[in-house]
Amino acid sequence: MDEVRRLSILRRQTTAEVIAFFREVGVQQATGAIRTPACPRLDMLPRVCIPIRHGGLLLGFLWFLDPDESMTDEEIANVSPTTTDLALALYRENLSGEIASQHETEAIRLLLADEPDARQHGALALLDEGALADDGPSIAMAAKLIMCPGERLDEPARIAVEQALLESRRWLRPRQAVHMSRYDHGVLLVRCKRRRTGVEVREIAARLNAGLQSAVRGLPSVSGAVVGVGQIRSGLAELRESYDEATLAVRVALQLPAVGPIARWSKLGIYRVLSQLTSEDIRSASVHPGLEKLLDNPLHLPLLETLETYLDLACSAGATAQQMNLHRTSLYYRLQRVEELADTSLKDGHERLSLHLALKVARLAGRYRPGADTGGVVEHAGTG
Numbered sequence: 001m002d003e004v005r006r007l008s009i010l011r012r013q014t015t016a017e018v019i020a021f022f023r024e025v026g027v028q029q030a031t032g033a034i035r036t037p038a039c040p041r042l043d044m045l046p047r048v049c050i051p052i053r054h055g056g057l058l059l060g061f062l063w064f065l066d067p068d069e070s071m072t073d074e075e076i077a078n079v080s081p082t083t084t085d086l087a088l089a090l091y092r093e094n095l096s097g098e099i100a101s102q103h104e105t106e107a108i109r110l111l112l113a114d115e116p117d118a119r120q121h122g123a124l125a126l127l128d129e130g131a132l133a134d135d136g137p138s139i140a141m142a143a144k145l146i147m148c149p150g151e152r153l154d155e156p157a158r159i160a161v162e163q164a165l166l167e168s169r170r171w172l173r174p175r176q177a178v179h180m181s182r183y184d185h186g187v188l189l190v191r192c193k194r195r196r197t198g199v200e201v202r203e204i205a206a207r208l209n210a211g212l213q214s215a216v217r218g219l220p221s222v223s224g225a226v227v228g229v230g231q232i233r234s235g236l237a238e239l240r241e242s243y244d245e246a247t248l249a250v251r252v253a254l255q256l257p258a259v260g261p262i263a264r265w266s267k268l269g270i271y272r273v274l275s276q277l278t279s280e281d282i283r284s285a286s287v288h289p290g291l292e293k294l295l296d297n298p299l300h301l302p303l304l305e306t307l308e309t310y311l312d313l314a315c316s317a318g319a320t321a322q323q324m325n326l327h328r329t330s331l332y333y334r335l336q337r338v339e340e341l342a343d344t345s346l347k348d349g350h351e352r353l354s355l356h357l358a359l360k361v362a363r364l365a366g367r368y369r370p371g372a373d374t375g376g377v378v379e380h381a382g383t384g
Contacts, residue, residue: 003043005065013167016160017218018042023156027051028058033076035069048076052083054091062086104131108180108189112240123236126178132191132236133175139201139232140242143186143212144250146224153184157222160215161186167211168204185250189239197232205229205262213261226253229264248275255364270357274364282365287358288351290342295358295367300341304359305370306334311356315346 008014021044022028025036033050046069050062062083064071107129110122126132143164145157158181165179165186177190188208194200209227216222228249230242245265252271253263265272274282286292294300306324310331313319321331335346344351362368 001065002045011167012170013163015217016156016163016215018044019159020156020219022049027061033080035066050076050080050083052087052090054087057091059087059090103129104178105180107131108178108187111189111236112187112243114240116237119237119240126236130175131178133173134191135236137192137197137232137234138236138239138242139190139192140230140239140246141188141190141205141208142228142230142243142246142250143188143208144184144226144228144254145212145216145222146226146254148221148223151221154221156219157216160219160222161212163215164208164211167215168208171207172204185247187243187246189236189243191236192232201229201232205264209262225261226250227262228253229262231266248272251275252364255366258370270360271364274361282361285361285365287361288342288344288354290344291355291358291362293341294338295362301368301370303334303338303341304368306331307338307355308359308370310335310346311352311359315352 004014004018021039021042022036025034027034027036027049028051030049030051031053033048036047036049038044038046045065045067048064048066048071050064051058052060052062062079064079104126107122107125110118110125113119113122123135127135143161145153145161147153147157162181165181165188168188169177169179172190173193176193177188179189180187188204190201190204192200205227209225212225212227216225228246228251230239230245230249233239233242249263249265249268252268252275253259253261256271259268268275277285294304306320306326309324310317310320313323317328317331320326321328324331326334339345342355344355346352346355359368363370
């Protein structure tokens with residue numbers, strides 16, 4: 001047994017990287033048995049693959065590990081006819097599952113619709129069809145991949161999202177969650193069961209994130225993934241609001257890597273307000289005209305980072321100097337330069353608020369990226 005088979009047994013699924021490998025060797029196009037090569041990179045032995053088809057429809061595969069490639073053509077030919085009955089059984093099971101999945105997806109679409117009546121209908125449909133056990137406190141989560149520059153969401157990437165959603169559902173209690181894959185993200189809707197719902201939500205989000213990161217590992221088109229978490233609502237019919245929060249949290253996480261791979265709406269602070277602005281509003285916002293001069297010049301990035309850290313730490317010079325590993329003289333010099341260039345005064349509370357907000361808007365707009373290598377140099381005063 002190899003690692004791919006072992007994980008398949010334990011998790012009842014495989015990784016997107018393994019699926020991509022089998023696609024490359026042509027298993028999906030095969031109409032008869034084929035041999036697949038070993039792949040040391042994936043710790044995978046050679047196999048014999050027999051596609052299971054009914055009326056030309058591919059339903060699955062029958063796999064034989066063949067580490068020494070000793071399985072003869074005659075042995076393979078003797079096995080192949082036995083797939084006919086298996087194909088019919090899988091076809092019936094697949095048809096039943098497809099119908100149930102379509103009903104579930106349609107109910108979720110209604111649940112997340114704009115019209116309140118449609119949401120009520122969607123909630124009732126999920127309960128009547130047994131997709132969810134009962135109504136009550138519920139939450140929405142959104143999963144989105146970060147594609148590499150120039151790459152578009154491809155089939156292996158979509159499969160990775162679907163796998164992560166399915167794995168999260170299997171980890172939960174039966175009939176506790178439903179999911180749906182949308183064009184550019186996945187949706188997980190969970191009925192919260194524990195008294196300590198906060199702990200439960202964190203564990204579910206962590207599980208979804210772990211599954212997502214594992215599923216995309218090795219995919220050349222994907223550079224990362226994020227999970228957005230809405231707030232708990234009292235019932236299923238109110239999940240649209242939680243879903244909106246989850247997708248907005250994803251938007252923030254994509255622009256602000258420091259937020260981390262899991263963005264919880266309740267923890268986003270001022271970004272809860274800013275994320276609800278349109279992209280055009282954010283790009284055109286000019287909260288503090290004086291700061292625009294610094295934002296427009298990449299060489300001023302160290303000054304902006306110093307200012308933001310200072311404001312984030314409640315204008316504590318000691319804490320700022322320690323966090324940025326600066327001498328206090330250097331810190332004061334940088335802040336003085338900000339005041340001069342931005343035509344502002346950090347002694348004015350309204351000015352501090354405007355500057356702080358302007359920096360957060362610039363982050364969300366992608367105009368300000370702390371930690372970027374811009375070649376900026378800040379001259380130091382005196383013994384700085």
